Amino acid sequence: MSEAIHQTSKEWQPTACILCAENCGLEVLVEDGHLTKIRGNKAHPSSKGYVCQKAGRLDYYQNHGQRLTTPLRRTADGGFEAIDWETAFREIAAKLVELRDTHGGHCLAYYGGGGQGNHLSGSYSGALREAMQTRYYYSSLAQEKTGDFWLNGKLYGRQTCHPTSDFANAEVALFIGTNPWQSHGLPQARKVLRDIAKDPDRKLFVIDPRRTKTAELADIHLPVRPGRDAFLLSAMIGHIIQNDLQDSAFMEAHADGFDSIREAFSGIPVQEYSEHAGVDFEDMKTVAETLAKSPAASVRNDLGIEQSLHSTLNSYLVKLLYLVCGQFNKKGANCLHTAFMPLIGHSGDLGAADTLRTKVTGMPEISKIFPPNILPAEIDTVHPDRIRGLVVDSSNPMVTGADHNAYVRAFEKLECIVVIDVAMTETARMAHYVLPASSQYEKYEATFFNFGFPANHFHLRHPILPKTEGTLSEPEIYCRLAEAMGATPETNRTLAAVAQVDMLPGAEEMSDELKRVAGPLFLASQRYAQLYAEAVQRAGISDSGEGLGNALFRAIIESPEGVEISVHEYSDSWGFMRHKDKKVHLVVDEMMVELAALGEELGEEAASTAEFPLFLAAGERRSYNANTIYRDSAWRKDDPHGALRISPNDAEGLGLADGQAAMCESISGKIEVHVHVTDSAQDGFVSLPHGYGLSYSEIPGETGRRHGPLINVLTAADYCDPLAKTPYHKTVPVRVYALAGAPEAEEVAEGTLAAK
Numbered sequence: 001m002s003e004a005i006h007q008t009s010k011e012w013q014p015t016a017c018i019l020c021a022e023n024c025g026l027e028v029l030v031e032d033g034h035l036t037k038i039r040g041n042k043a044h045p046s047s048k049g050y051v052c053q054k055a056g057r058l059d060y061y062q063n064h065g066q067r068l069t070t071p072l073r074r075t076a077d078g079g080f081e082a083i084d085w086e087t088a089f090r091e092i093a094a095k096l097v098e099l100r101d102t103h104g105g106h107c108l109a110y111y112g113g114g115g116q117g118n119h120l121s122g123s124y125s126g127a128l129r130e131a132m133q134t135r136y137y138y139s140s141l142a143q144e145k146t147g148d149f150w151l152n153g154k155l156y157g158r159q160t161c162h163p164t165s166d167f168a169n170a171e172v173a174l175f176i177g178t179n180p181w182q183s184h185g186l187p188q189a190r191k192v193l194r195d196i197a198k199d200p201d202r203k204l205f206v207i208d209p210r211r212t213k214t215a216e217l218a219d220i221h222l223p224v225r226p227g228r229d230a231f232l233l234s235a236m237i238g239h240i241i242q243n244d245l246q247d248s249a250f251m252e253a254h255a256d257g258f259d260s261i262r263e264a265f266s267g268i269p270v271q272e273y274s275e276h277a278g279v280d281f282e283d284m285k286t287v288a289e290t291l292a293k294s295p296a297a298s299v300r301n302d303l304g305i306e307q308s309l310h311s312t313l314n315s316y317l318v319k320l321l322y323l324v325c326g327q328f329n330k331k332g333a334n335c336l337h338t339a340f341m342p343l344i345g346h347s348g349d350l351g352a353a354d355t356l357r358t359k360v361t362g363m364p365e366i367s368k369i370f371p372p373n374i375l376p377a378e379i380d381t382v383h384p385d386r387i388r389g390l391v392v393d394s395s396n397p398m399v400t401g402a403d404h405n406a407y408v409r410a411f412e413k414l415e416c417i418v419v420i421d422v423a424m425t426e427t428a429r430m431a432h433y434v435l436p437a438s439s440q441y442e443k444y445e446a447t448f449f450n451f452g453f454p455a456n457h458f459h460l461r462h463p464i465l466p467k468t469e470g471t472l473s474e475p476e477i478y479c480r481l482a483e484a485m486g487a488t489p490e491t492n493r494t495l496a497a498v499a500q501v502d503m504l505p506g507a508e509e510m511s512d513e514l515k516r517v518a519g520p521l522f523l524a525s526q527r528y529a530q531l532y533a534e535a536v537q538r539a540g541i542s543d544s545g546e547g548l549g550n551a552l553f554r555a556i557i558e559s560p561e562g563v564e565i566s567v568h569e570y571s572d573s574w575g576f577m578r579h580k581d582k583k584v585h586l587v588v589d590e591m592m593v594e595l596a597a598l599g600e601e602l603g604e605e606a607a608s609t610a611e612f613p614l615f616l617a618a619g620e621r622r623s624y625n626a627n628t629i630y631r632d633s634a635w636r637k638d639d640p641h642g643a644l645r646i647s648p649n650d651a652e653g654l655g656l657a658d659g660q661a662a663m664c665e666s667i668s669g670k671i672e673v674h675v676h677v678t679d680s681a682q683d684g685f686v687s688l689p690h691g692y693g694l695s696y697s698e699i700p701g702e703t704g705r706r707h708g709p710l711i712n713v714l715t716a717a718d719y720c721d722p723l724a725k726t727p728y729h730k731t732v733p734v735r736v737y738a739l740a741g742a743p744e745a746e747e748v749a750e751g752t753l754a755a756k
């Protein structure tokens, strides 16, 4: 396992794309430190050679003017000066220890834990979080999926029970509030969608207010009115139950509480709800009935219902929908799966005495993480237990958190912010210390987004380029920072795991760099092999007993293209249920209350008002956005402005023409946008892309110009799900007006960052 990593190599190097949760396997040629040729890797266990158009541009991630190459310290005049690593570790450690010892560990918080391609840092940050004595872990996942995780805990027994979908084998595929043609969310998404669309025996259904590319492929597109999915989904379940179309044998064998569900849904005014949701009644019935009668149907939802009105209730209704149809834990349906490195934990009941809560807003943890929506309020207050120090890793909340200006105000109040990133980001510009990480092509990395079932895989990527001078990998950064705070292997569990590396099988052949990341992988291999021995053996990993864990570990570290780690039987997924009776517990009290209250909204106009008459989906996935991972906007081949999509009727009514500049204004702020008139947009519903609004300059140290809309100027922290605090980004009430003749613009809210 020698490590000859060169700036230039004539060999194709196996690695992965880091732009979305699929992490498709790649092969790359490197020349002079550039990723010059990129293609899909057929040897990758899940992507099998598939890539989308975004991966080919990855050199824009590896090489650009804003890569960080030295630790930085804020200066009195608001600029930055370079410092060496020793100084950085010493000063940061002293500051964190001082805050911890003066106010208690709860005045410190951690934000991040990995973007779309880097999760090893999440494990190693444990060393620092333990030294900080904080359990306040803020994560982007808690602005999308925690409502869903909480429901998994109720229905399946633990918040770590996670169902995946089996579209490759599904006869019916239903996508709700997601556009996998662009966002993926399943392996080889476009291929799978095309396969289903062109097979007359299979059906593709889409629920989305916009006629997306996925919706265009669909047999039936239900163009729901934004924010009204709870009505549509209730109507679908109501129609199924009122016509006795549920899978009664499944209910009898695998579920608890169906009588209460029947009672709750037998009174739903199906036609009225369906019409309120804005969809054709006959189409709604066809979709519901097809789902109920199909031998194999999979359902997938994403941000369109999670970041929309009734977020957690929507997720509950989606689960009930496939459960009453018996589309669970069988071939072609939604199935629980295994996790090699679990992404989240399990937290107790929201109201339980031993559930950790935040000190200022009292938010209980869900799945051991906290929502970005409450963070500014936890900082920007005179409360004695407020957050005073923050470490941010591989996240850019200044751009991606709800209410940008609240974030600016809050971060300005922090006594210590440390940002660990590969690039000078908007968040890094707010920091007291910025620590430069080696890129994901310069170090060992992995993601924990392995949701495959029945086959699952893991991909430990090897470095394909030498480290950029001045950078370190996160495992090293976290261990050294924890040590500088006085932690030792005797007092710190992560440091203890790292110290044991000499006991790893084959340790003598490993480089120091590999040894550093191997500890957690070794422990995970042992655990996984013990839990799922037969499935691991079925994946071709041969040994038994303790040897199987060692063999799995060796397979992982010796497969730089990724490796299949388990092949299960479909029936095994019942074994992943965590309720003692192995049944789905259908009734979730909090949701039954919200469901019962839904009818009160009937007849109400949408939450948008005369003042803000349109609903904005703030954060659409398009061909050329990828969260905030690419900083240089030159990577984009189209949509340079990140245009506002608006229907022809709305545009005409507002006197807006295609290509025109306009103002988009919400209760929180306003931003300038470019109008794109398209009949794919529903009347009353406009959208802006996610991941724009980054400032970029070719010249290191300069901020440069902002490209495209900084959408989170328009969003608000308290416009969110009451339970999980997931923001309603897809249904932001706004008004849009032509710039010429516009009301006199006051201070344009997005000016704040430029002043930095």
Ligand SMILES: Nc1nc2c(c(=O)[nH]1)N[C@H]1C(S)=C(S)[C@@H](COP(=O)(O)OP(=O)(O)OC[C@H]3O[C@@H](n4cnc5c(=O)[nH]c(N)nc54)[C@H](O)[C@@H]3O)O[C@H]1N2
Residues within 6 Å of the ligand: 020, 021, 144, 176, 177, 178, 179, 180, 182, 183, 184, 185, 207, 208, 209, 210, 212, 224, 225, 226, 227, 228, 229, 302, 303, 304, 305, 308, 309, 617, 619, 620, 621, 622, 623, 624, 625, 626, 627, 690, 691, 730, 731
């Ligand atoms: N190209 C690209 N792909 C990505 C990303 C990226 O930045 N760029 N980001 C990745 C990440 S982090 C995530 S979480 C996923 C998200 O993936 P998705 O959730 O699929 O992406 P979005 O485009 O945000 O939202 C999906 C759809 O929700 C619809 N929608 C809006 N409002 C409503 C509503 O009220 N009801 C319903 N039913 N639908 C509604 C929108 O019209 C949109 O088509 O994408 C991942 N993939």
Ligand SMILES: Nc1nc2c(c(=O)[nH]1)N[C@H]1C(S)=C(S)[C@@H](COP(=O)(O)OP(=O)(O)OC[C@H]3O[C@@H](n4cnc5c(=O)[nH]c(N)nc54)[C@H](O)[C@@H]3O)O[C@H]1N2
Residues within 6 Å of the ligand: 115, 116, 118, 121, 140, 141, 143, 144, 303, 393, 394, 395, 396, 397, 399, 400, 401, 402, 420, 421, 422, 423, 425, 437, 438, 439, 440, 474, 618, 619, 620, 626, 627, 628, 629, 690, 711, 712, 715, 729
């Ligand atoms: N209005 C609105 N807001 C949204 C959304 C929306 O749809 N609408 N979507 C939300 C969703 S679903 C998500 S997931 C979030 C995403 O938002 P964030 O969690 O902020 O994540 P990214 O934008 O992916 O930022 C990744 C950061 O990691 C850095 N990075 C890349 N590689 C490395 C590495 O190897 N090491 C380190 N240390 N850093 C690295 C990148 O430079 C970048 O700064 O945005 C959310 N915000």
Ligand code: SF4
Residues within 6 Å of the ligand: 017, 018, 019, 020, 021, 022, 023, 024, 050, 051, 052, 053, 054, 055, 184
């Ligand atoms: S962005 Fe495209 S190529 Fe990259 S991981 Fe996602 S689907 Fe694969």
Ligand SMILES: [Mo]
Residues within 6 Å of the ligand: 140, 144
């Ligand atoms: Mo996300």
